[in-house]
Amino acid sequence: MDAGVSNLRRHRLLVLAAVVLGVVAAALLTSLTPRSYSSSTKLFVTAARGTDPAAAYEGNLFTQQRVTSYVQILTNQQLAQAVVDELALPMTAAELAGEVTASATTGTVVLDVSVTDGDARRAQRIAAALGRQFTSRVTALEQPDGAATSAVTVRTLQPATYDATPVGPDLVGNLWRGGAVGLVLGLLLAVARGKLDRWVRTDAQVREAAGVGLLGRVHDDRGLGRAHVVTALPARSPSVDDLRAIAAALLTDDAVRRQVVLVAGCLPGDGASTVAVNVALSLARLGNRVLVVDADLRRPRAARSLGVADGPGLTEVLAGTLPVEQAVRGGGGGLLSVLPAGTLHPNPGDLLGSPVMRVLVEELRASYDVVVIDAPPVLPLVDAALMGSALADGCVLVVRHGRTSRRQLAEAADRLTAVHAPLLGVVLDRVPRGEALTAAGGRAYRPDAARAGAPLARAVGAAAPAGGTPTTGGSGAAEQAPRQT
Numbered sequence: 001m002d003a004g005v006s007n008l009r010r011h012r013l014l015v016l017a018a019v020v021l022g023v024v025a026a027a028l029l030t031s032l033t034p035r036s037y038s039s040s041t042k043l044f045v046t047a048a049r050g051t052d053p054a055a056a057y058e059g060n061l062f063t064q065q066r067v068t069s070y071v072q073i074l075t076n077q078q079l080a081q082a083v084v085d086e087l088a089l090p091m092t093a094a095e096l097a098g099e100v101t102a103s104a105t106t107g108t109v110v111l112d113v114s115v116t117d118g119d120a121r122r123a124q125r126i127a128a129a130l131g132r133q134f135t136s137r138v139t140a141l142e143q144p145d146g147a148a149t150s151a152v153t154v155r156t157l158q159p160a161t162y163d164a165t166p167v168g169p170d171l172v173g174n175l176w177r178g179g180a181v182g183l184v185l186g187l188l189l190a191v192a193r194g195k196l197d198r199w200v201r202t203d204a205q206v207r208e209a210a211g212v213g214l215l216g217r218v219h220d221d222r223g224l225g226r227a228h229v230v231t232a233l234p235a236r237s238p239s240v241d242d243l244r245a246i247a248a249a250l251l252t253d254d255a256v257r258r259q260v261v262l263v264a265g266c267l268p269g270d271g272a273s274t275v276a277v278n279v280a281l282s283l284a285r286l287g288n289r290v291l292v293v294d295a296d297l298r299r300p301r302a303a304r305s306l307g308v309a310d311g312p313g314l315t316e317v318l319a320g321t322l323p324v325e326q327a328v329r330g331g332g333g334g335l336l337s338v339l340p341a342g343t344l345h346p347n348p349g350d351l352l353g354s355p356v357m358r359v360l361v362e363e364l365r366a367s368y369d370v371v372v373i374d375a376p377p378v379l380p381l382v383d384a385a386l387m388g389s390a391l392a393d394g395c396v397l398v399v400r401h402g403r404t405s406r407r408q409l410a411e412a413a414d415r416l417t418a419v420h421a422p423l424l425g426v427v428l429d430r431v432p433r434g435e436a437l438t439a440a441g442g443r444a445y446r447p448d449a450a451r452a453g454a455p456l457a458r459a460v461g462a463a464a465p466a467g468g469t470p471t472t473g474g475s476g477a478a479e480q481a482p483r484q485t
Contacts, residue, residue: 008187008190010194010201010432011186011189011190011193011194014186014189014190015183015186015187015190016186017186018182018185018189019179019182019183019186020182022179022180022181022182022183022185023175023178023179023182024178025182026174026175026177026178026179027171027174027175027178029174029178030169030170030171030174030175033168033169034118035118035166035168035169036116036117036118036166036167036168036169037116037117037118037119037120037123037164037165037166037167038114038115038116038123038163038167039114039115039117039120039123039124039126039160039161039162040112040113040114040127040158040160040161041113041127041128041130041156041158041159041160041161042110042111042112042113042156042157042158043110043111043113043131043134043135043154043155043156043157044109044110044111044154044155044156044157045066045067045070045109045110045111045138045152045153045154046109046152046153046155047151047152047153066142066152067104067109067111068104070104070111070134070138071102071103071104071111073134073137073138073141074100074102074111074113074130074134075097075100075101075102076097077093077094077097078093078137079130079133079134079137080093080094080096080097080100081093082133083126083129083130083133084096086129086132086133087125087126087129089122089126096126099116099117099123099126100113100114100115100126100130101113101114101116102114110157113127113130113131113134114127115127115130115160116167116168120162120163120164121162124160124161124162125160127160127161128160131156134154135154138150138152138154139152139153198405198406198407199402199404199405199406200399200401200402200404200405200406200409200428201402201428205406206399206409206426206428208406209406209407209409209410209413210397210409210410210412210413210423210426211413211417211423212423212424212425212426213425213426214425214426214427214428215249215425215426215427216242216245216246216249216425216427216428217242217401217427217428217429217431218239218242218243218246218271218275218427218428218429218430218431219238219239219242219430219431219433220401220430220431220432220433221233221237221238221239223237223239224237224239224274224278225274228274228277228305229277229278229281229305229306230243230278230281230282238433239278243275243278243281243282244282244285246275246279246396246427247279247282247283247286248282248286249425250279250283250370250394250396250424251283251288258370258393258394258424259365259369259370259371259393260364260370260371260373260391260392260393260394261279261370261372261373261392261393261394261395261396261424262373262375262384262387262388262391262392262394262395262396263275263276263279263372263373263374263375263396263398264375264376264377264378264384264388264396264398265377265378265397265398265399265400266377266378266379266397266398266399266404266408266409266411266412267380267400267403267404267408268299268377268380269400269403270377270398270399270400270403270404270429271398271400271429271430272374272375272377272398273296273301273302273305274301274305274429275396275398275427275429276292276302276372276373276374277292277302277305277306277374279396280292280336280370280372281336283369283370283372284334284335284336287335288335288369288370289335289367289368289369289370290335290337290369290370290371290372291336291337291338291339291367291368291370292306292336292337292338292339292372292374293314293339293364293371293372293373293374294313294314294338294339294340294341294374295314295341295352295373295374295375295376295383295387296341296374296375296376297314297315297341297344297345297348297351297352297376298344298348298376298381299376300340300341302338302340302374303329303338303341306330306336306338308329308330308338308340310340311340311342312326312340312343313327313339313340313341313342313343314327314340314341314342314351315341315342315343315344315345315348315351316342316343317360318351318352318354318356318357318360319345319351320356322342324339324360324363324364327339327340327342337368348383349382349383352383352386352387353383353386353387353390357387357390357391358390358391361391373391373392375387375388378397378412378415378416379408379411379412379415382415384416385415385416385418385419385421386419388416388419388421388422388423389416389419389420389421392421392422393422394423394424395416395421395422395423395424396424396425396427397409397412397413397416397423397425397426397427398426398427398429399412399426399427399428399429400429400430401428401429401430401431401432402430402432409426
């Protein structure tokens with residue numbers, strides 16, 4: 001049920017487009033359909049049996065038994081041809097017969113005749129002519145051989161009406177029908193796309209493809225895409241809480257096992273660097289000494305996201321030309337530090353897989369509570385798998401919602417597990433807000449507007465020391481780290 005609702009949410013624009021298309025198509029077809037007008041008349045058929053009550057009763061039964069045959073005469077092409085000849089109509093008898101409908105009121109001898117035509121006046125003329133021609137034809141048919149008069153008499157109860165209001169096409173009805181057809185087609189397309197969809201979108205798909213659970217999901221946040229760091233976002237931004245939740249998931253009682261965490265995407269552009277940087281920031285705001293190692297020596301992103309300029313870094317440390325203490329930036333009084341990538345190397349794989357890299361990571365363990373390694377993507381290169389196996393206590397795989405396929409996620413997870421790299425879980429990045437709300441119960445949890453704002457600010461200000469700013473602890477130091485680099 002939840003999967004079906006999520007699928008409809010994901011394809012709601014497709015369903016809406018199908019409904020709109022159905023309505024537009026119905027409106028277009030209605031506008032192209034010629035208008036039609038209707039005219040009606042009523043005919044009364046009686047038996048010519050005199051004034052005797054018994055004879056009149058028998059005559060009434062006689063006409064009721066024959067009235068069905070009279071309906072067929074009214075819609076017969078022979079009668080239609082007589083009307084065409086009388087009025088010199090520019091149509092065939094078959095065409096005119098298609099415009100005529102007749103019925104007999106149950107239990108009576110009244111015939112209802114209706115004509116629908118593209119011209120209101122012509123419809124009236126045809127209905128009147130039908131009454132005349134029918135009277136003539138029935139009178140002749142019901143006159144016995146040798147008799148001077150007919151056995152039935154036809155009278156006009158209601159003359160042919162004139163109505164200038166078109167009866168067709170039915171615009172409102174056609175729009176409803178078009179919308180209903182579009183809705184059905186849209187739902188069928190949504191179901192079909194959901195069945196054929198090969199992209200990673202849900203927790204169940206992550207577990208099925210990677211064999212591990214979902215460590216967390218990150219909203220599709222334009223602000224985070226521009227700023228790259230949560231410290232530049234409003235405190236109420238959903239992405240801030242998403243990344244805090246991922247950081248909290250890494251902080252378990254088994255802290256030693258997860259002291260060195262490697263973060264890598266399946267493919268370039270999956271958002272691994274953004275996740276690595278912001279998980280590190282969130283860990284630092286929780287009071288941990290955190291180091292971000294920018295280990296993507298081909299396309300480094302992490303250091304720049306934290307405001308660290310290009311310069312000597314990991315490449316120089318591994319080459320032995322620069323001590324690690326001089327390469328690390330942004331330490332100062334904050335809890336977050338950065339080891340940038342440094343100069344691009346012609347063969348970065350040799351550096352990252354060297355014994356020197358292992359020694360370096362062991363040294364960093366002694367200096368920091370958590371070391372977050374921003375690694376290159378898993379599928380294009382083997383670097384992330386080798387580092388995850390040799391250096392990391394746990395690996396986090398980042399996949400982009402609706403962009404990474406289930407097959408690619410399965411291959412990336414297999415590559416890590418094949419070298420015994422400990423895969424902690426998967427982060428689903430850029431999850432659309434609608435699907436994120438569905439996973440969270442369908443509604444956003446917002447602060448009480450009546451109690452937010454000024455009262456809290458005054459309370460915090462009152463709690464500050466007399467001679468300085470309010471005490472912020474580890475969280476404040478972590479927030480200042482990017483500004484100090």
